[in-house]
Amino acid sequence: MSRDVFIVSNSTDELGGVTGWTHQTARLFASQGHRVHTVGIHASDLTMALPERSGPVTALYPAHPPTPWAPRGTLDRLRLPTRRREAARVARKRQAVARLSEIFATARPGAVVVVTQVWAMEWVGEADTTGLRVVGMSHESYDYSRASHRYRWIRNHYKDLDHWLVLTEEDADKWAGDGMDNVGFLPNALSRLPLVPSPRSARTVASIGRLSDQKGIDLLLDTWARVAPHRPDWRLRVYGAGEDEAVLRAQCTALGLDGSVEWMGRTDDVDAALADASVFVQSSRGEGFPLALLEAMASGLPCAAFDCAPGVREIVRDGEDGLLAPAGDVDALADRLLRLTGDPLLRDTMGDRARAGVQRFSEQETLRRWEELFAFLER
Secondary structure: OOOEEEEEEOOOOEOOHHHHHHHHHHHHHHHOOOEEEEEEEEOOOOEOOOOOOOOOEEEEEOOOOOOOOOOOHHHHHOOHHHHHHHHHHHHHHHHHHHHHHHHHOOOOOOOEEEEOOHHHHHHHHHOOOOOOEEEEEOOOOHHHHHOOOHHHHHHHHHOOOOEEEEOOHHHHHHHHHOOOOOEEEOOOOOOOOOOOOOOOOOOEEEEEOOOOHHHOHHHHHHHHHHHHHHOOOOEEEEEOOOOOHHHHHHHHHHOOOOOOEEEEEOOOOHHHHHHOOOEEEEOOOOOOOOHHHHHHHHOOOOEEEEEOOHHHHHHOOEOOOEEEEEOOOHHHHHHHHHHHHHOHHHHHHHHHHHHHHHHHOOHHHHHHHHHHHHHHHOO
């Protein structure tokens, strides 16, 4: 049956994997005849190129809303300008929640709200969701959430939802062990399979991701400092933009890597970037079910990655279609890169296996499981 689906994210245009997932999933739902409305809490200042829309796209704020005021002592409470700014923030939030309620009020019976990130639940939780089924999501691993403030947010905001989803069975089991018995799991889908895989002829290692602490580009530079002296004819291409770029470039210079590291900036043509590489590397401190790994393997690239989350080891079968290193162990990750860059037969064998194996995460299978969930929520 056709139903209304509202996908609510922190932002609908922010550079990053969740944004890509949001628009990919909106397209899949629309292909099934569902009416999809994608909502972001705010518009982003670091945006990505978006695909053709699969329905209305709305941002509740033109920029990131201010954080709530936390007064520090009696004198702080008496500061009139600060109190006025806080009153303006509260009033603007009421308006944003009212707008979200208006959007939800357009729904037909059987509608579902999918909240992709727990921060966005602050607005969804205050909106009128009468008659709607609400599904929450977390796109990071249990361990990464557990080490952050999001663990408390998830426990507070998701425990009473109709359902919520993580990306792997292992993470779902851990949340269930914490008493969150409404949790399930559903992996991300492979968005595309390039017609022609990378020829793996360039002496290039590629990394694609936001230049932020989570993606561990600082760890990648430390790793490459161990690889570069042994592979003087290889280059590391870093694709991405982000708040840590200046610091990372300074680190690169301090490590003497400016001659072997190329800062490519953000790219809207991931397929072309991967076609120009022979190996893919991911150095994240935390992940959920990384789309970058799926895309690299679909392009026929063997991957070296930190085993930082259950989703990583579900995608990369260590020793078969890629090589994993213990999380944060730069010596081990350097060893994996040296093995892949030094052995053309190993690269080709693992790359071919990667391209074939990653197709088990097809869009069709993911969509089937979403439809099963929608039917379950109607019972």
